[in-house]
Amino acid sequence: QSALTQPASVSGSPGQSITISCTGTSSDVGGYNYVSWYQQHPGKAPKLMIYDVSNRPSGVSNRFSGSKSGNTASLTISGLQAEDEADYYCSSYTSSSTLEVFGGGTKLTVL
Amino acid sequence: QITLKESGPTLVKPTQTLTLTCTFSGFSLSTSGVGVGWIRQPPGKALEWLALIYWDDDKRYSPSLKSRLTITKDTSKNQVVLTMTNMDPVDTATYYCAHRLTVASNWFDPWGQGTLVTVSS
Numbered sequence: 001q002s003a004l005t006q007p008a009s010v011s012g013s014p015g016q017s018i019t020i021s022c023t024g025t026s027s028d029v030g031g032y033n034y035v036s037w038y039q040q041h042p043g044k045a046p047k048l049m050i051y052d053v054s055n056r057p058s059g060v061s062n063r064f065s066g067s068k069s070g071n072t073a074s075l076t077i078s079g080l081q082a083e084d085e086a087d088y089y090c091s092s093y094t095s096s097s098t099l100e101v102f103g104g105g106t107k108l109t110v111l
Numbered sequence: 112q113i114t115l116k117e118s119g120p121t122l123v124k125p126t127q128t129l130t131l132t133c134t135f136s137g138f139s140l141s142t143s144g145v146g147v148g149w150i151r152q153p154p155g156k157a158l159e160w161l162a163l164i165y166w167d168d169d170k171r172y173s174p175s176l177k178s179r180l181t182i183t184k185d186t187s188k189n190q191v192v193l194t195m196t197n198m199d200p201v202d203t204a205t206y207y208c209a210h211r212l213t214v215a216s217n218w219f220d221p222w223g224q225g226t227l228v229t230v231s232s
Contacts, residue, residue, distance in 0.1 A: 057220060102159065105157045
C-alpha cells in the first residue's frame with residue numbers, strides 16, 4: 001500500500017480538462033510544499049512534470065499545472081491530448097524516516 | 112545534457128546479492144548539493160524510493176529496506192552503485208537511477224531508462 005493515495009484511473013476526452021488527486025497527511029503533502037508529479041508512458045522511465053507543488057520544469061507544456069489544499073495535492077491537465085495518455089505518479093517529501101514517498105499511480109485514458 | 116544509465120544482471124537467484132551500477136554524464140557528484148537516487152517499480156505496480164547519495168557522501172535509505180541496501184559513489188568514474196542483499200522474488204522490478212539537483216530539490220530529474228531485474232531460481 002502506497003503512502004500517498006491516488007485514484008486508480010481517470011479519463012477524459014480530447015480538449016477537456018482532468019484533475020488527479022494525491023492525498024497524504026500533515027507529515028508529507030500537507031506539511032511541506034515538496035510535492036512533485038511524474039508522467040510515465042508504457043515501458044518508459046518517469047518524467048518530471050511538476051515540482052514543489054506547482055512549478056513546471058523547462059520544456060513541460062503549460063497545459064500541466066499543480067496545486068495543493070491541505071493534505072491533498074492535485075495535477076490538472078487542460079486541453080487533453082492523446083499523447084497525455086499515461087500513468088501519473090505523485091511524490092512528496094515526508095518527515096517520517098522514509099524521507100520520500102510515492103503515490104500508487106493513476107492511469108489517464110484519453111477517450 | 113544530463114543522462115543516466117543503469118546496468119547490472121537481468122536475472123538473479125533468491126538469496127543472492129544484486130549489484131547495480133548507475134553511470135551518468137552531464138553533471139558531477141563532486142558538485143555541492145548534487146545527489147543520485149535509486150527507485151524501483153515492480154511490474155504493473157507503483158514506484159518505490161530505495162536510496163539516495165549526495166555529493167558529500169551523505170546517504171539515505173528506505174527504512175523498510177535499509178538493512179539490505181548499500182549505496183556508494185565513485186566520483187572519478189561518474190558512477191553510483193547500489194547493492195541489495197538477500198534477493199527475493201518480490202524484489203523483481205525495474206530499477207531506475209535518477210539525478211537530484213540539490214539537497215533542497217525534492218524531486219528526481221532526469222531518470223535513467225531503467226533495468227529490469229528478475230529474481231528467480
